[in-house]
Amino acid sequence: MALVMPTPSPAAVANPCATTCIFERMQRAVNALPYPPYIVFTFENQGAVGDQPVHELLRVLVRTDDGVAVMTVIRDFRGNTLSTPRATVVSKKLDFLNVSNVLRLGDFPLADFGLRYVRPARPDFFDSDPTAATGAATAATAATPNLKVIATVGAGAGQQYHVADPGIVEIDGKPAYHFAVTPVRNSKHNTLREIWIDTTTNLPVRYIAQRFIENYPGDDYSYYIAVDAREIDGHLVNVDADGSSLLRGLLGKWQISDVSFPASEPDWVFDRDQWKLHIGEPIPNLAPSQPFR
Secondary structure (H helix, E strand, O other): OOOOOOOOOHHHHHOOOHHHHHHHHHHHHHHHOOOOOEEEEEEEEOOEEOOEEOOOEEEEEEEOOOOOEEEEEEEOOOOOEOOOOOEEEEOOHHHHHHOOOOOOHHHHHHOOOOOOOOOOOOOOOOOOOHHHOOOHHHHHHHHOOOOOOOOOEEOOOEEOEEEOOOEEEEEOOEEEEEEEEEEOOOOOOOOEEEEEEEOOOOOEEEEEEEEEEOOOOOOOEEEEEEEEEEEEOOEEEEEEEEEEEHHHOEEEEEEEEEEEOOOOOOHHHHOHHHHHHHOOOOOOOOOOOOOOO
């Protein structure tokens, strides 16, 4: 995916601080948004594996503090609509592959791509996973990144990105700053490559990031992912993604819809062993939704 260097706007040329200030305002705006305890969404996969298109449609409920999810398959990998959708509990990132071909599917809607000052306690979508580490001490270290601020300013670590002078473009009929960012160092940690920021709300509406996959399953590769983000009920949600990994013959194209943020969920919902004690009870907020239009 080619990165486009936008033409500097007259405002940016007139005010040398404009670029850095815009980026920092974006960070503060994202950081001010709360991180919800639960998210429910419909996930539509329109990607491909080799020459095989994917048509799955899932309804997903995620408990965000530990990433445990409950998933209902509405339409399977080949596009067949299930007459009796069944739910299953997903407790580890690799378990998603038992239901979908998307790794860490439950993390995607709220993945912040390094936009927040304060990160969730568990790793973000583009961070290392502590469950892959050995030993409790190693896992604890992996779960707490050394960088307390991820983007233009690092806590005692200096600048993380070179930020290009922004141009002004329209996204969905609204003006947005658009500029490229280049990591000063550690490109595997600082993953942003291009960003569009709403000129009124200071929230990102689109960005391109580079994801690095290491030792899975035994090889290393990376790919670019273009993401559309929207503010929904006071939360920043990634609603659309388009990415590819040409070396592996994978095309990822995902859409998120029917998003809500329950204030609470019963604990038994996230423990498959307890389901037998609640036979006949509906799982709150997980009724199959209509297919994405």
